[in-house]
Amino acid sequence: MSGLLAGKRLLITGVITDASIAFSAAKVAQENGATVVLTGFGRLSLVERIAKRLPEPVPVIELDVTNPEHLNGLADKVREHVDGLDGVVHSIGFAPQSCLGGGFLDAPWEDVATALHISTYSYKSLAMAALPLMGRGGSVVGLTFDATQAWPVYDWMGVAKAGLESASRYLAVHLGKQGIRSNLVAAGPLRTMAAKSIPGFEQFEEAWSERAPLGWDLTDQEPAARAICALLSDWFPATTGEVVHVDGGYHAVGA
Numbered sequence: 094m095s096g097l098l099a100g101k102r103l104l105i106t107g108v109i110t111d112a113s114i115a116f117s118a119a120k121v122a123q124e125n126g127a128t129v130v131l132t133g134f135g136r137l138s139l140v141e142r143i144a145k146r147l148p149e150p151v152p153v154i155e156l157d158v159t160n161p162e163h164l165n166g167l168a169d170k171v172r173e174h175v176d177g178l179d180g181v182v183h184s185i186g187f188a189p190q191s192c193l194g195g196g197f198l199d200a201p202w203e204d205v206a207t208a209l210h211i212s213t214y215s216y217k218s219l220a221m222a223a224l225p226l227m228g229r230g231g232s233v234v235g236l237t238f239d240a241t242q243a244w245p246v247y248d249w250m251g252v253a254k255a256g257l258e259s260a261s262r263y264l265a266v267h268l269g270k271q272g273i274r275s276n277l278v279a280a281g282p283l284r285t286m287a288a289k290s291i292p293g294f295e296q297f298e299e300a301w302s303e304r305a306p307l308g309w310d311l312t313d314q315e316p317a318a319r320a321i322c323a324l325l326s327d328w329f330p331a332t333t334g335e336v337v338h339v340d341g342g343y344h345a346v347g348a
């Protein structure tokens with residue numbers, strides 16, 4: 094088999110529609126020689142239906158990243174399909190409505206806790222659940238929305254992403270001795286289900302359309318997917334704790 098990811102065995106979370114960044118990542122990975130196992134949250138039959146649109150058939154394992162039983166059983170379930178893992182993709186985010194759209198000052202801790210559990214802490218949980226299957230050269234990749242500044246309407250999700258960026262650096266520290274890398278892709282705004290749940294998301298769309306030096310297609314997940322695959326590959330062997338921007342260059346431009 095040929096391709097950037099030839100022979101790589103990957104666990105990819107976060108497919109819910111064919112607009113999911115994870116769906117594009119799985120597609121590009123398969124096109125480049127990888128064997129992919131998906132996990133799905135909740136609506137498994139929907140995820141299985143969407144997965145049929147990928148170039149190759151893929152197994153789908155149920156995983157709620159807040160469920161300790163799912164996490165404890167993950168390695169055994171993955172082993173039913175592949176004998177190890179070379180890469181893991183965390184493409185998961187969620188915040189209750191109170192945490193988004195301008196509610197920063199009023200969101201209760203219980204809701205913020207949910208956002209942090211699913212969007213931040215789970216990065217570590219997923220990596221640890223997959224760790225028994227990983228060896229030197231392994232790669233964990235997650236998705237952030239540049240958290241170096243405060244955005245309108247992103248509110249506690251922005252805090253969750255800042256935490257995720259830090260968690261990725263700590264994971265890089267703690268898994269470095271085992272030769273396992275941890276990196277994030279900071280994608281620009283993309284019209285996915287998660288994005289649609291953010292009231293006022295169109296403000297990002299307008300800003301990117303006007304200011305990204307390379308321009309920005311809100312419906313094209315492939316640039317982010319390609320970066321994910323590059324970070325999963327052997328072509329970033331000495332890169333860890335990094336955030337790679339895939340945003341048309343928006344982050345580099347001042348107001």
Ligand SMILES: NC(=O)c1ccc[n+]([C@@H]2O[C@H](COP(=O)([O-])OP(=O)(O)OC[C@H]3O[C@@H](n4cnc5c(N)ncnc54)[C@H](O)[C@@H]3O)[C@@H](O)[C@H]2O)c1
Pocket residue numbers: 106107108109110112113114115133134156157158159183184185186187211236237238279280281282283284285286287288
């Ligand atoms: N869409 C954007 O504009 C954008 C930009 C930058 C980063 N991101 C990030 O990309 C990642 C993927 O999001 P997306 O935009 O593809 O949207 P999406 O809605 O397609 O994917 C989000 C996924 O999170 C999963 N999920 C939610 N709660 C879960 C749980 N408890 N356990 C397991 N999975 C759970 C959902 O099932 C879904 O598959 C997220 O981390 C998101 O924050 C998105």
